[in-house]
Amino acid sequence: GAGVSQSPSNKVTEKGKDVELRCDPISGHTALYWYRQSLGQGLEFLIYFQGNSAPDKSGLPSDRFSAERTGGSVSTLTIQRTQQEDSAVYLCATERDSSYNEQFFGPGTRLTVL
Amino acid sequence: LAKTTQPISMDSYEGQEVNITCSHNNIATNDYITWYQQFPSQGPRFIIQGYKTKVTNEVASLFIPADRKSSTLSLPRVSLSDTAVYYCLVGQYNFNKFYFGSGTKLNVKP
Numbered sequence A: 001g002a003g004v005s006q007s008p009s010n011k012v013t014e015k016g017k018d019v020e021l022r023c024d025p026i027s028g029h030t031a032l033y034w035y036r037q038s039l040g041q042g043l044e045f046l047i048y049f050q051g052n053s054a055p056d057k058s059g060l061p062s063d064r065f066s067a068e069r070t071g072g073s074v075s076t077l078t079i080q081r082t083q084q085e086d087s088a089v090y091l092c093a094t095e096r097d098s099s100y101n102e103q104f105f106g107p108g109t110r111l112t113v114l
Numbered sequence B: 001l002a003k004t005t006q007p008i009s010m011d012s013y014e015g016q017e018v019n020i021t022c023s024h025n026n027i028a029t030n031d032y033i034t035w036y037q038q039f040p041s042q043g044p045r046f047i048i049q050g051y052k053t054k055v056t057n058e059v060a061s062l063f064i065p066a067d068r069k070s071s072t073l074s075l076p077r078v079s080l081s082d083t084a085v086y087y088c089l090v091g092q093y094n095f096n097k098f099y100f101g102s103g104t105k106l107n108v109k110p
Helices: none
Strands: A005-007 A012-013 A019-024 A031-035 A041-048 A066-068 A076-079 A086-094 A109-113 B009-013 B018-023 B032-038 B045-050 B053-056 B061-064 B071-077 B086-094 B097-100 B102-108
Touching: A005 A086, A012 A019, A019 A086, A019 A109, A031 A076, A041 A066, A041 A076, A041 B097, A076 A086, B009 B018, B009 B053, B018 B102, B032 B061, B032 B071, B045 B053, B045 B061, B071 B086, B071 B102
Parallel strands: A012 A109, B009 B102
Antiparallel strands: A005 A019, A019 A076, A031 A041, A031 A086, A066 A076, A086 A109, B018 B071, B032 B045, B032 B086, B053 B061, B061 B071, B086 B097, B086 B102
């Protein structure tokens, strides 16, 4: 596709449920990033993939968060046992590769935990 | 991990030059400085990037002093459509960690 796409665009869930967020990168982009943006706040870096590998997962807020990437393409961010403080916009960005220095962002998934 | 500090908000008028400064006192040798623009309900969009001295492209200039502890994004002749949040990002490419500050909300008035 022409840009980074994310699905769903909006997700409302109940506390304690698991959610899965999806990111489809620009074709050929090998680097992929997940960020979280709470209402009115800046972006919080979560995790980075080069290909299918995430060398450092320390940015994930808790062990309820996990991410994977398969085939060097689609990535999923999974949040288990969601909490109200998980409510935020989750943004995905991709780059041609990690040395190219320009991230292209998707429109984000707005997650609301009731 | 280098942190950044920016003014929370700035006001300007159409046609003026706007300068937004970002402080990053703990910037590391391998860090680049990148600026992004974000409109409501959209993901951030790359504006400009630099390592040292001055960088200019078709939309902005980036000034970085020799000590690299700060950087200034310069937007020439802003218009109403430049109203957005501007983020300064300091990151180590190939080292997997990036820090976005809280951003500067620029309000351009007619």
